[in-house]
Amino acid sequence: MAVKTFTKENFDQEVLQASGPVLVDFWASWCGPCKMFSPIVDEFAQEQAGRVTVGKVNIDDQPDLAARYGVMSIPTAMLFQNGEAVGTLVGVQPKENLEKLLK
């Protein structure tokens, strides 16, 4: 499943009202660690297709979303379930840490 792009227009519907878990990667184009993290998130999305929805929030385009969830460091990966952020990882992470977040 393709990695989605979340904006303040679709965030409520696609993340908060989603029936299953959603992993959100907060990133920006000028952030080096984000570039390293991006392919890891992509691979995670592929492996979890059908079980976890995965999408990215560009914090330059969506400063309100970043502020709403108190993101002050990127990359930040946040797992949402039933409309709530239930887990947060700050910084580049190996894929295993994303998997652990699901448990």
Add this chain to the structure above:
Amino acid sequence: MGNVYDMIVIGGGPGGYTAALYGARAGFSVLVLEELAPGGQMGTTEQIDNYPGFPEGVGGFELSMQMKQGAERFGAETKLAGATEARLAGEVKEILAGGETYAARTVVLATGARPREMGLPRERELRGKGISYCATCDGMFFRGKAVAVVGGGNTAAADALYLSRLCEKVYLVHRRDRLRASRAYWEPLGQAGNVEFLWDSQVTVLQGGTALTGVEVQNKNSGAARLLDCAGLFVAIGHLPNSGLFQGQVELDGAGYVQADETTRTNLPGVFAVGDLRAKPLRQVVTATADGAVAAHFAEEYLSL
């Protein structure tokens, strides 16, 4: 166990991928084990201006991918898996990564270093809530606010300079009475106008509830404490080597760096150490790549014995 590689490289930064390039180009079978993504610390650097051949500078991530491709062009393989165990003593060395065991006749240790933490209570809890180890990543979140930088080396100086252009005020907290950073930074920092130096000082307390609101700084000479109101604290107090996996097998120096001379040979036959992991005076991309070439050369010599 089936395949025995000629060379396994643990760590896919500039040192590791240069060893892989030279090794693969010499005709050896080479496997690179990388925990996260190619590049290591270099991959997280926005722009690199001191690696020769790039007059306009080059993105750290782009250079990482190019180094990886350069090694793969000659047949080096990459496996994205963190090494969790290393048995380095025997003639055939075994590395456990991602639940699988890989074997090789030579191993290049290239696991690099990571930013040192201050070791203060709540430091980890406040990471991403005001505490950061990457100014170019997170500076934007503190636009127009006051921030502090702790450290006195090149990273701290570069961070303070970068932040001075975004933030209202930058406090530079350093435990000595002068910067250790290159002179290239001294004048621009003085001219920035909004950088205040706190010499002979260290951060002692982190303040704030869900996010950082300030830090307490103590002057080591007078003992006087001062509270700095700041929303961000950027930590740049050096690095720690990622040598834990090899402890007890290869010789380390007092700070945990792997002891290997300019040949990159460790005390174990067929085991080499390159890049930031190795005890040496200057840790740069260009010295890491140089190490990688040297390691491959001596690995070749070892394999032909």
